[in-house]
Amino acid sequence: MFRMRVSAISLLVLFFAGFAHAKIDEDGFEPENIIQRDVVIVGGGASGTYAAVRLREDLNTSITNTTLEYGVQSYMHYGPTVSFFERFGIEFGPFTSRRLTTINVDVETGKRLDYTPPAANETTEALRKWLQFVEKYNDLVEPGFWNFPPPDQIPAVFLTPFGEFVQHQKIEAAVPRIVTISGVGVGSLQILPTLQVVQAFGLAVTKGVVEGTFIQPKTSNSLLYQRAYELLKEDVRLNSTIHETERDHSGVRIVVKSGSDTAKTLIKAKRALWTPFPSQYNLKPFGQDEKEFQVFRSWVPEWSYVGVASIPCIPENSSIQYLPREVEPSNHLAIRHYPHSLSLGTTGPSGLDLFRVMLGANYSVTYEEAEEMVTSGVQKLIAAGTLNYTGHCEVDMKALSAHNGVLWPRQDDTLEHGFVQELYSLQGYRSTWWTGRSWCEEYSSNVWAFTDTVLERLLKTLE
Ligand SMILES: Cc1cc2nc3c(=O)[nH]c(=O)nc-3n(C[C@H](O)[C@H](O)[C@H](O)COP(=O)(O)OP(=O)(O)OC[C@H]3O[C@@H](n4cnc5c(N)ncnc54)[C@H](O)[C@@H]3O)c2cc1C
The missing domain is CATH 3.30.70 (Alpha-Beta Plaits)
Incomplete structure (x- = not known):
């Protein structure tokens, strides 16, 4: 295991001499309340925890992190999932779900509905067709949308409303399974561009369903995160709130308040990695500029x-x-x-x-x-x-x-106006990198695989 060398930390100090018009007054912080790192990670969920482990343990980088949370039921046999479990000694086996008798009722009255769901073989057949479709376009969207084509080359099928796509492909029988697992499209499934359903139910998850290859930890789901926390805790600041941020091409400075601490801490880092969903509320203390605001404003x-x-x-x-x-x-x-x-x-x-x-x-x-x-x-x-x-x-x-x-903006022409390119042009902009479910497909395994692609690029900018 490597750690950043002292000389590199000195370099970091020199590096920050570059903030010519800094608003955050460093003199207002006691030395013990100033932390210097290569990367500050905001958010301690699936992608933040994964990034912290990879950066600090494998990629010779010093990090600081904020919160940790637990979640989810099962995982896909995809990307770095198995190696991430193994690294923390998490035993896993096939995912088994409880057999339940479904009662479909009218959401307005609670009365039993006279609804016949698709038979199991119809569902499987329709999901196989969907699998072929997502497999064909997988390189454009997974891991992440780095290779997504410019507006004039987007496959027309991605822009087709999902309802039309389903009817055309005759895969209605796949829909209940897709929405039950992904939760996609509440109130608007039929009009969503098919691309957004691909983002919610792409190749890895479809394969998991069709081939029955989901896995689950043998003990609890949270054990992975508990062990990751044990490993990282000296660099983790639980329950921190960001108060103020300065970001530019030379680095990032974030003022945080943690738990019951009375004093604020200044974190100075060469790069920031943002992992929560980018709502206007979340981004408020992160100092969006106009370019970022234009990308995030209408989600x-x-x-x-x-x-x-x-x-x-x-x-x-x-x-x-x-x-x-x-x-x-x-x-x-x-x-x-x-x-x-x-x-x-x-x-x-x-x-x-x-x-x-x-x-x-x-x-x-x-x-x-x-x-x-x-x-x-x-x-x-x-x-x-x-x-x-x-x-x-x-x-x-x-x-x-x-x-x-x-979720990504919904206007019909968003994708045709180059939304994906504008979103991804933020990667590295103002020393800030972005990961998490808003940037790729929505499952832990996808998020981990995508995070690797972000870290690879982030680290190149530190060389
Ligand atoms: C009900 C449910 C069931 C799911 N089941 C599965 C499943 O079985 N299998 C699977 O693979 N995936 C499942 N998922 C999806 C999985 O949870 C996500 O893919 C994964 O958590 C996404 O990781 P993330 O890092 O983007 O977000 P998260 O894991 O949500 O992490 C974001 C972190 O950022 C923190 N945060 C938020 N706002 C701020 C802020 N302003 N400042 C600092 N920190 C902040 C949050 O507290 C959180 O810790 C499920 C999701 C849900 C909602």
């Missing part, structure tokens, strides 16, 4: 919650899917034709009445409203007689976490 917010609730009135081993009425009798394409989606599925262990809550919306939903949507969804089931249950059913939300984010 579309999405609201998404995942949680666990005790719901004693729903039979064990059930999955309640709240769907729009338009899916009847078997209109699979209408499955996201409602401004929110909700599902409640048994998690086990047996006898505890625990259900995994998945809620997505294309309008703003607070924690309180999310909880209320679940409670009222359950009451609708009772009122409609769907559960053969009378009386009060106490919904007890044990955990609920938001995974809100922003």
